[in-house]
Amino acid sequence: MDYEFHWSIVWRHMPEMLQGAFVTLHVSVLSMLIGILIATPLAIAKLNHNKFFSPIATVWVEIARNTPGLFQIYMAYFGLGALGIHLSPYVAVLCALAFVNTGYLTETFRGGFQSIPKTQYSAAKSLGMSRFQSYRHIILPQMFRRIYHPMTNQFIWAILMSSLGILVGMNELSGETQRLQSLSFRTLEFFIVAAVMYFIITKLVLLSTALIARKLFKGEI
Amino acid sequence: MIQIKNVHKSFDDLAVLKGINLTVNKGEALSIIGGSGSGKSTLLYCINAIESIQQGQILVDDIDVHASHTNQDKLRQKLGMVFQQWNAFPHLTVLENAALAPRIVKKMRKEEAIEIAKKELIHVGLGDKLDMYPTKMSGGQQQRLAIARALAMRPDYMLFDEITSALDPELVGEVLDTLRMLRDDGITMICVTHEIAFAREVSDTVAYFHQGVIEEIGPPEQVISNPQKQTTQHFLRKVL
Ligand SMILES: Nc1ncnc2c1ncn2[C@@H]1O[C@H](COP(=O)(O)OP(=O)(O)OP(=O)(O)O)[C@@H](O)[C@H]1O
Numbered sequence: 001m002d003y004e005f006h007w008s009i010v011w012r013h014m015p016e017m018l019q020g021a022f023v024t025l026h027v028s029v030l031s032m033l034i035g036i037l038i039a040t041p042l043a044i045a046k047l048n049h050n051k052f053f054s055p056i057a058t059v060w061v062e063i064a065r066n067t068p069g070l071f072q073i074y075m076a077y078f079g080l081g082a083l084g085i086h087l088s089p090y091v092a093v094l095c096a097l098a099f100v101n102t103g104y105l106t107e108t109f110r111g112g113f114q115s116i117p118k119t120q121y122s123a124a125k126s127l128g129m130s131r132f133q134s135y136r137h138i139i140l141p142q143m144f145r146r147i148y149h150p151m152t153n154q155f156i157w158a159i160l161m162s163s164l165g166i167l168v169g170m171n172e173l174s175g176e177t178q179r180l181q182s183l184s185f186r187t188l189e190f191f192i193v194a195a196v197m198y199f200i201i202t203k204l205v206l207l208s209t210a211l212i213a214r215k216l217f218k219g220e221i
Numbered sequence: 222m223i224q225i226k227n228v229h230k231s232f233d234d235l236a237v238l239k240g241i242n243l244t245v246n247k248g249e250a251l252s253i254i255g256g257s258g259s260g261k262s263t264l265l266y267c268i269n270a271i272e273s274i275q276q277g278q279i280l281v282d283d284i285d286v287h288a289s290h291t292n293q294d295k296l297r298q299k300l301g302m303v304f305q306q307w308n309a310f311p312h313l314t315v316l317e318n319a320a321l322a323p324r325i326v327k328k329m330r331k332e333e334a335i336e337i338a339k340k341e342l343i344h345v346g347l348g349d350k351l352d353m354y355p356t357k358m359s360g361g362q363q364q365r366l367a368i369a370r371a372l373a374m375r376p377d378y379m380l381f382d383e384i385t386s387a388l389d390p391e392l393v394g395e396v397l398d399t400l401r402m403l404r405d406d407g408i409t410m411i412c413v414t415h416e417i418a419f420a421r422e423v424s425d426t427v428a429y430f431h432q433g434v435i436e437e438i439g440p441p442e443q444v445i446s447n448p449q450k451q452t453t454q455h456f457l458r459k460v461l
Pocket residue numbers: 232235237255256257258259260261262263264383
């Protein structure tokens with residue numbers, strides 16, 4: 001093996017790599033927020049057997065969990081493009097990630113809701129709380145605490161899946177790495193650094209979510 | 222005044238309440254005794270509209286509980302309830318448990334809600350536990366918290382559903398003492414209970430439920446000490 005490592009070119013392009021890492025984090029965070037916002041009502045609809053939204057939730061969950069991420073990104077970018085809906089690579093990847101997050105989180109949230117004793121609902125009700133108030137103050141805070149760890153895992157998964165953005169020319173960490181290495185042909189160096197950066201991002205995310213949990217969740221469940 | 226008029230309630234095919242008539246006046250204490258499955262809890266759930274009824278009428282201060290135009294969330298503010306299962310809100314401290322509903326349901330200022338909550342918690346003997354989380358407390362303490370939490374809403378009536386029956390025997394006393402204290406305060410209450418001695422001591426009226434009907438009702442000296450019906454005698458012999 002006589003491959004000679006040249007790291008200096010990578011250091012020179014560090015600002016662009018960091019910019020890519022920022023886009024990766026950005027798109028994952030956003031896709032999680034969208035996922036949480038949609039999955040919460042979908043999970044509630046499923047539990048209440050809502051005639052309209054419950055079937056939608058079921059189909060959504062099934063597709064999201066049983067098709068490859070690659071397919072979802074292709075559908076969002078090329079599929080919708082063929083139908084005349086042209087999304088930027090960023091938006092296409094965001095949609096695909098949010099779609100999958102919603103699917104998985106709906107199931108996670110449903111389990112979370114189910115794990116809360118029915119007596120908590122009756123207790124809230126008996127104090128005069130409306131349905132909305134019960135969810136807002138009693139049920140959701142307990143639910144989120146119970147599913148916090150699975151939700152963190154979903155977040156990590158979203159960060160890693162966003163690397164498929166490389167396929168539609170998105171400028172997230174992988175796409176950016178791909179572009180830079182093709183200019184310099186220092187493939188190995190660039191991808192080693194990118195891998196290390198992914199590792200650091202996920203570790204930092206885990207650390208910050210743990211800190212947030214410490215601040216947020218004081219009582220025991 | 223709570224008026225229960227010919228109330229029928231069933232779960233699918235199972236008739237649980239079959240024509241219940243009862244009146245509880247302001248300041249009175251009614252105890253409901255009876256065997257398992259006789260419909261005691263169900264009646265309480267019907268009074269505060271957690272369960273619906275199929276026939277009859279329940280009036281709380283002349284408000285028809287089950288009428289379609291009744292705001293049931295608002296109505297429940299008149300009725301405090303404590304359940305058999307402890308159901309403190311585990312993610313909130315003791316003080317937050319009691320202050321939450323006054324703040325968000327009654328829209329009190331935070332300081333005012335905390336003031337009231339503290340007062341009720343001190344009243345039930347939890348003044349030194351305000352910042353604790355309820356999961357760290359004993360069952361008896363959690364039930365006293367549930368009582369204070371309900372009282373902080375300043376309800377006109379209190380409904381108690383066998384609040385001591387899930388407790389270890391040595392913890393029953395402290396909760397019953399709390400109920401006695403409320404009784405001395407003159408709070409109107411309906412207690413479903415298996416504590417016959419307690420029922421005899423605190424209630425103005427005792428109702429014996431049997432298979433969805435009131436078999437016997439009257440002052441405790443009559444229903445408990447000198448029951449007329451055979452079913453009542455049989456039940457009391459078993460539990461006393
Ligand atoms: N939500 C429900 N769905 C179906 N059946 C129910 C429901 N709640 C109660 N029941 C049934 O109604 C009957 C009366 O129940 P209820 O809980 O009122 O009895 P209880 O007198 O309180 O008995 P216990 O002393 O055991 O608490 C029982 O047969 C019970 O199985």
